[in-house]
Amino acid sequence: MAGAAAPKRQDTRKFFENLSGAGKSIAVLTSGGDAQGMNGAVRAVVRMGIYVGAKVYFIHEGYQGMVDGGDNIKEATWESVSSMLQVGGTVIGSARCKEFRAREGRLKAAHNLVRRGITNLCVIGGDGSLTGANMFREEWSGLLDELLQQGLIDEEAVRSNSVLHIVGMVGSIDNDFCGTDMTIGTDSALHRIIEVVDAIMTTAQSHQRTFVLEVMGRHCGYLAMVSALACGADWVFIPEMPPEDGWEDSMCQKLSENRSQGCRLNIIIVAEGAIDRQGQPITSDFVKDLVVSRLGFDTRVTILGHVQRGGTPSAFDRILASRMGVEAVLALLEASANTPACVVSLVGNQAVRLPLMECVQMTQEVQKAMDEKKFEEAVALRGRSFENNLITYRLLSHRKSDSELPTGEKEAGDGDQFAACDEY
Structure with a gap:
C-alpha cells in the first residue's frame, strides 16, 4: 500500500x-x-x-x-x-x-x-x-x-x-x-502496563505467587503480546493466535517446571479478547482457577482496566x-x-x-480471518511488526531441555537456579 x-x-x-x-x-x-x-x-x-x-x-x-x-x-x-x-x-x-x-x-x-x-x-x-x-x-x-x-x-x-x-x-x-x-496512545499504554507488572513482580516474588493480568485488547492482542515480551511473562493469550488444543497441560507443565527450577513467581498475561481454537473466550478468572486446581499455586487476578488509558x-x-x-x-x-x-x-x-x-x-479483514479460524492469516494481516514481536516472544519464552540441545552442548547458566525464569 x-x-x-x-x-x-x-x-x-x-x-x-x-x-x-x-x-x-x-x-x-x-x-x-x-x-x-x-x-x-x-x-x-x-x-x-x-x-x-x-x-x-x-x-x-x-x-x-x-x-x-x-x-x-x-x-x-x-x-x-x-x-x-x-x-x-x-x-x-x-x-x-x-x-x-x-x-x-x-x-x-x-x-x-x-x-x-x-x-x-x-x-x-x-x-x-x-x-x-x-x-x-x-x-x-x-x-x-x-x-x-x-x-x-x-x-x-x-x-x-x-x-x-x-x-x-x-x-x-x-x-x-x-x-x-x-x-x-499505544506506547503510553504499554508504559502503564509495564509499570504495573514491575510493581506486581516484587510482591509476587515475596510470596511465591502467580499473577494473571488482564490487559485491554478486545479484538487485538498487541498490548498483551508486547507487554509479555517486555516483562518476560511465562504465558500470553491473544485473540489472533489462540493456543493449541491441550494448552492447559502445556501451560501448567511450564509453570511447574519454572517453580522446580527456583522461580518464585509466574506472570500470565491475558488480552481481554483472548479465545481458544474453537472461538471460546479464555478469561483471566478461568486461567486463575486452572492454575489453582491443577498446581495449587497461590494465584491472583489483576485487571488493569482504564488505568491503561490514563496518565501522561x-x-x-x-x-x-x-x-x-x-x-x-x-x-x-x-x-x-x-x-x-x-x-x-x-x-x-x-x-x-x-x-x-x-x-x-x-x-x-483481520477480524474476518479470526472468525474463520484463519489465525496465521490474521497475524500476517496485523503487519510485520506484530508478527516479528510474536516470533521474538516465542523464541525467548521457551527454554530448550538438554535433550533438545545439540550433543555436547548445554544451555548457558543451566546450573543457575534462576536460569529458567524469564524475568531474570
Missing part, C-alpha cells in the same frame, strides 16, 4: 514557506475511546493550521458536538493549545453519538459546518470514527442539496462549500489499525502525534476535489498518507 511521505529534509524550509491556507477553515475533533497523545495531535493541527494562515476550529465532544453545534464548535487560537501536550486523554472531549449514525444527524452536522465555512475535517479516533467520517464525506453533496431544498442555506453556500476534505489520525491504545506501525503520554506518543498532526494539515491543504479521504500513518520512521478505506477494510 503506497503512501505519500513528508517533504525531504533539504526541501523542508522552502516547502513550508510556500504553503498557504488563507481562506480555508479546518476543524479538528477526537472521537471514540480516548488515548494518550490525542492532545498532541490536536495541538499540532491547530498550530500548523494557524501557521499557514487557515482558521482552525475545535469541535468539542466528537461527533455529538458536530451534530449539536453552538458552543461545541469554537475557533482555536495559538494560545488555546498551550500546556496541553503533556496532558493525557483529550481536552476537547469525546462522546459516542447515535445521532450521527442516522442521515438526519449528519444533516445537522453538515449545516453546522457550512455555517462556519468549514470544509476541512481532521478526525482523531479509531476505525469506526474514521469510517463515519468517510461516509459523511461521500454524502456531503447530497446533504448540501437537502439543506438547500429546506431553505437552510443558499446556492452561494453550496458553491463555496461544495467539497468536504477528510484526513484521519488513529488514536487507539490497542494499535489495532492496519496500515500504521503504531497508533497514538510518553515522549514517543507526543512526537508521533505532533508529526501526524502536521502531516494531516499538509494533506488537507494539498487535497483536490477528487482526493479520497486519507489516514496519516507511521511506516518505519516516516509519516505517510494512505487511503483511509483501504486501511479500514484491511483492519476488518
Whole structure:
C-alpha cells in the first residue's frame, strides 16, 4: 500500500514557506475511546493550521458536538493549545453519538459546518470514527442539496462549500489499525502496563505467587503480546493466535517446571479478547482457577482496566502525534476535489498518507480471518511488526531441555537456579 511521505529534509524550509491556507477553515475533533497523545495531535493541527494562515476550529465532544453545534464548535487560537501536550486523554472531549449514525444527524452536522465555512475535517479516533467520517464525506453533496431544498442555506453556500476534505489520525491504545506501525496512545499504554507488572513482580516474588493480568485488547492482542515480551511473562493469550488444543497441560507443565527450577513467581498475561481454537473466550478468572486446581499455586487476578488509558503520554506518543498532526494539515491543504479521504500513518520512521478505506477494510479483514479460524492469516494481516514481536516472544519464552540441545552442548547458566525464569 503506497503512501505519500513528508517533504525531504533539504526541501523542508522552502516547502513550508510556500504553503498557504488563507481562506480555508479546518476543524479538528477526537472521537471514540480516548488515548494518550490525542492532545498532541490536536495541538499540532491547530498550530500548523494557524501557521499557514487557515482558521482552525475545535469541535468539542466528537461527533455529538458536530451534530449539536453552538458552543461545541469554537475557533482555536495559538494560545488555546498551550500546556496541553503533556496532558493525557483529550481536552476537547469525546462522546459516542447515535445521532450521527442516522442521515438526519449528519444533516445537522453538515449545516453546522457550512455555517462556519468549514470544509476541512481532521478526525482523531479509531476505525469506526474514521469510517463515519468517510461516509459523511461521500454524502456531503447530497446533504448540501437537502439543506438547500429546506431553505437552510443558499446556492452561494453550496458553491463555496461544495467539497468536504477528510484526513484521519488513529488514536487507539490497542494499535489495532492496519496500515500504521503504531497508533497514538499505544506506547503510553504499554508504559502503564509495564509499570504495573514491575510493581506486581516484587510482591509476587515475596510470596511465591502467580499473577494473571488482564490487559485491554478486545479484538487485538498487541498490548498483551508486547507487554509479555517486555516483562518476560511465562504465558500470553491473544485473540489472533489462540493456543493449541491441550494448552492447559502445556501451560501448567511450564509453570511447574519454572517453580522446580527456583522461580518464585509466574506472570500470565491475558488480552481481554483472548479465545481458544474453537472461538471460546479464555478469561483471566478461568486461567486463575486452572492454575489453582491443577498446581495449587497461590494465584491472583489483576485487571488493569482504564488505568491503561490514563496518565501522561510518553515522549514517543507526543512526537508521533505532533508529526501526524502536521502531516494531516499538509494533506488537507494539498487535497483536490477528487482526493479520497486519507489516514496519516507511521511506516518505519516516516509519516505517510494512505487511503483511509483501504486501511479500514484491511483492519476488518483481520477480524474476518479470526472468525474463520484463519489465525496465521490474521497475524500476517496485523503487519510485520506484530508478527516479528510474536516470533521474538516465542523464541525467548521457551527454554530448550538438554535433550533438545545439540550433543555436547548445554544451555548457558543451566546450573543457575534462576536460569529458567524469564524475568531474570
